[in-house]
Amino acid sequence: MRSYTGVLIGHLLFATLCLFPGPLALVVAWIAWTEGDDRAWIPLAVGVVLSAAIPFTAHRSARQEFPRITRRDRVKDTTAAYADDTFVLWAPRSGPDVPEARLVRADVLEASLVRYEPDGEGTFTTYGGDYAPAEFTPLVRLRLRVRDTGGDARAEGAAPTGEFELTDEWPVPPLCLSAVTAGRLAVLVDPRAPDAPAEPDPRAKARGRSTGKASPPVRAKVTPLWPRSALLAGTRTCRVVDLEGRTTDVTRRSGRQLEQMRLSRAAGGVELVGDTIHLGRLAPETAAGYTALADRFRAFPEEPSPPTEPGEEARRLTDDLPGGEGAFGAVRRGWARRGGHLVRARFLRMSGTTTFQVHGPVLDTVLRIRPADGSPPFDAARRLTVPMNYLAVLNHTRDVVLRAAPDSGSFVVDWPRTHLLAGVTPAEVVTPAGLELLLPPRSDTLWHLMTLLVSHAHSVPTPVLDLRDRRHHPLAGPVMELLT
Template sequence: MRSYASVLVGKLGFATLCCFPVPLALLVGYAAWDAGEGWAWIALAIGLVGSALIPVMALKDARQQFPRITRRDRVEHANVSYGDDTFVMWAPRSEHGPAQAWLARADVLEASLVRYDPDNEATYTTCFGDLTPDEFTPLIRLKLRVRDSEEADGVDGAAGFEITDTWRVPTMCLSAVTAGRLIVLVDPAAAGTPADPKALGKVTPLWPRSALMAGTRTSRMIDLEGRWTDATRRPGWLLRQMRIAREAGGVEMAGDTIDLRLLDTHTAARYTALIARDRDFPEDRAPVTEPGEELRWIVDSLPGEPAAFGSVSRRWSRRGGVLVRARFLQMSATTTFQVHGPVLDTVLRIHPGDGTPPFDAARRLTVPMDYLSVLHRTREVVLYADPNGRSYVVDWARTNLLAGTTAAKALAPDGQELPVAGRPDVIWALMNLLASHGLSNPTPVLDLRERRMSAVAGKMMEAVRGGGTQVNAARL
């Protein structure tokens, strides 16, 4: 478990090494001043200013690299109120495409990573004027089944047609591939070839809207009377909604809510009819992920911190440090990238371990790509809290394990494998037991046969058999 102090000391040393000529100017200036030289003040000024910049640079770099959240990151939402189930992704706009092209749903049948190997020696890279440069956008091969109509729910037109091609997938929208539901733009301009008169033209996935179709982004609508309707994970509704937005033009779908009171009368009437139709014939929510996820599981090929039950500092544990859970409420792209993932502006809701009310914090973080690829499943994050409660640090190893990027395993003292995979409450309970006893387990496999686990083996067996509820209740 790294500490902020250790990272800051390392950055101070690195900044001093890189700027070592600057402090030397102080010695030169002092020697010149002692000798009565008139230019001594210039050297002294350069040395003083340069030396003062060293800790500033170190603090900036340490904050950028170390995912630490402090009181100054807390935010008060004066105009925007985030519900506990809200997730707003301010994604880049989808391309509009030619007028004759039409929107369709596509199911991902297979997916595999073709290439992601950015030529990057620096820790962070900032690009100007390009939010999704090819260098930091993975190239993925997809086999898609494009549905013929919006009513294709397994009956009419569900067969559609299949296409296999490679596309660059923006990292913020990787979860659409894992979930298996995309929105594509089909251009019929090339249709009617002599060999196949029914052939269709170019198929272009619309990635931000695909994240909406996948259920990664929440989707809501406010009608003319101020009532809310939730369309999240309702594929039929979402497809009709997107087609109206495309035909009307000017309807922003970058956030999570469309307010009919802000639209023109004709467009608002079309959306009102859509709401009325849903009330008469409500659509069931689609599954979190479509069947056949194992054929499109690209998570293992993407970079990120390896999932684990986590490391623990005994000093942190003895002083009363605890693990807490948080949840992403918002993500928005920046122009800075790191090899493991994009640097995003985020808002998290943190639930302190002492039972005080949750609070929201805004923080720029590097979000690993393997976590982004399962964002349709969960937006939860694991933090380890400073014993004094003044700061929280994002623990990506524990977060990835809780999110399911790697299957967690537990071995009982008799060697029997305990069912843990896909049970986040149990995994959370086991993490807390390890942390409270100062036990590190930097792998996704928890072996209770080890001698050091003997003191907590019984409680861990109870947590697994009880679904984690007993241990979690004891913490609260």
């Protein structure tokens, strides 16, 4: 388990090595000054500038590599505070719209990673103006069941193709990977695509004869809309404030959300500011459509869709995506004995930047941190590298595990423990009798078990806690009591 001090010292040494002409210029300036050279100020100025850049560069790079959350990161403006169950996701925009295409739902039946091979290693790569570069966007093969059964006002007059299946490869933005896990996508079906299903020959039908050859079924052109898919999957929360000021939560109401998307598309786009659509800010005809839609679903309420559709095991990509495995976690004894502990937090907001790493994009995030001492929670804004295998389960959870400093003045995201708690990696306990117990992901039992290990300064750097191991014997009793 690394510490910020160790990372800072490493970057200080590296910055000193890279900027060694600075201290060398100071030595040259001192020698020139002692010899009475009037030009001693030249190497002095160069040495001061380069030497001052050493601690500045080291601190900046260490803060980026080891992103501590300190008091300076606390959100000062509380006028637009997020609710506890809010999650705002600013995903990359979809491609250009096709007016003739139909906006429909597609279910993901199977998913597999085809390619993710970015150039570079663990360094940060920054682009100008491109929020979804191809080399940092995983290519995924999806088998879809498309439900094109009509109902899109934008494509009025176009005949629906009906329900059909297809398999193809699409680049999936990392921020929208959870839509694949959830199994619900919003897609465009273009009825005028060259490869759309062909109509039967009316002349052959009129003659009552068959040509003897069955035309092979040709698929329609299907284009996933990834930001809308994250909304349909329930990853992004969505609320609607009607003209009377009443707020309705429509998160994971997939039927209503699809109708809202069609209304928004027909109106030329409705901006989802934060997680709320205010009808009073829309055009009157668009607001009227939303109101009629709300009245219809109020008369016939829709049950929320599950966080994931059946068959998730056939489309989980967490084992293939980069980001590291989960673990009960390592513990530095000094940190634990001085009062270091774990804290739970929750992501309230994620938005993309133009910087990427191999194992995940660098995102601007807002977290709600709940101190272990019972003091009021607070929000913190921090730029973090979020692993892609964690992004793939955002439809299930936005919880994150933090390591708190002994004085509780700073926090660090503990990704191995976060992956274990989120279910990226399954957690297992082997009892003293040899019985293997799989712990439910995202459960309070798993959280209490991790805090128990930390309180006893006990390291388990794997996702398996084997109580038969001699060094785990002192904790066998408390662990078994917790599991029962």
